[in-house]
Amino acid sequence: TLTHQFNVPFFALGAMVALFGIINFIVIFLAASLLFAERRDEIWARLEQSVKPASGTTATGVAARTADGAPLTRLDWAVLTGILVLAVLLRVFNLYGLPPYTDEYAHLVAAKALAGGSPIHELYQRSLFLVTVPVSLFFRTFGVELWTARLPGVLFNTLAVIPLYLMVRRVNRSVAVTAGILYATSPWIIAVARNAREYAYYPFYFYWLVYAMFLFIRNFP
Numbered sequence: 001t002l003t004h005q006f007n008v009p010f011f012a013l014g015a016m017v018a019l020f021g022i023i024n025f026i027v028i029f030l031a032a033s034l035l036f037a038e039r040r041d042e043i044w045a046r047l048e049q050s051v052k053p054a055s056g057t058t059a060t061g062v063a064a065r066t067a068d069g070a071p072l073t074r075l076d077w078a079v080l081t082g083i084l085v086l087a088v089l090l091r092v093f094n095l096y097g098l099p100p101y102t103d104e105y106a107h108l109v110a111a112k113a114l115a116g117g118s119p120i121h122e123l124y125q126r127s128l129f130l131v132t133v134p135v136s137l138f139f140r141t142f143g144v145e146l147w148t149a150r151l152p153g154v155l156f157n158t159l160a161v162i163p164l165y166l167m168v169r170r171v172n173r174s175v176a177v178t179a180g181i182l183y184a185t186s187p188w189i190i191a192v193a194r195n196a197r198e199y200a201y202y203p204f205y206f207y208w209l210v211y212a213m214f215l216f217i218r219n220f221p
Contacts, residue, residue: 014142017200049174071168078179080165095154104196108149111135111196115144122190127198130205135196153200157169157193158184160203167211 010016072080100108110124114165115135123132134152142148160182169176183203193200197206 016103018134035069053138072166076165076169076173076176079173080162080180083161083165083177083180083184084158086163086181090185090190091154091158092151095150096145098194100146101195104149107131107135107196108146111139111149115139127201130198130201131196150194153196154193156201156204157189160207163204163207163211166212167207170214 011020056201106124106126109129110132114120114123114132131153134156135149138148138152142151161183164183165176165180168179189203
């Protein structure tokens with residue numbers, strides 16, 4: 001590790017960056033609050049209108065069942081498949097293009113050792129079963145390559161679209177499609193998905209967890 005100290009302008013210090021961020025947040029929050037306070041009735045009316053079930057205007061009977069718990073239609077499956085294809089294409093290309101960054105090496109070394117038969121308790125323990133174990137399985141299947149280590153994260157990150165769509169589809173199809181496309185094309189999520197770290201896997205588990213909590217609360221007597 002090579003360390004070097006150098007002078008930076010005061011406005012580039014960590015404390016100043018945090019201060020400017022807080023000030024910006026406060027200003028934007030106050031402006032948004034004032035706008036909402038003046039037009040709250042109109043905004044609430046538009047929000048209520050926007051989340052009505054897409055299958056009809058009534059809140060009972062077939063329309064309600066379709067928007068809130070009915071099996072997905074062929075159109076839903078077609079849309080969901082299209083979003084999944086888009087998501088994986090944006091994530092899977094040139095996975096070996098960038099060298100590993102600092103935090104990836106720990107998982108790469110541990111996964112290689114695990115694939116070679118090293119005891120699991122002697123390995124790097126952070127996100128061991130979440131990341132290292134899947135990567136080691138891919139190493140055993142496809143060989144020890146950088147793209148092989150990043151591929152399971154890409155797949156898990158892409159499959160997170162499914163619980164997201166199922167959850168938001170209970171609002172209506174248009175909102176679910178919008179949410180899926182935003183997730184599939186988010187540059188930040190795409191970048192995170194292409195690294196052998198737990199951040200690529202989190203959306204898959206978190207969305208399923210939230211969806212399960214929603215079903216539990218809804219069906220709780």
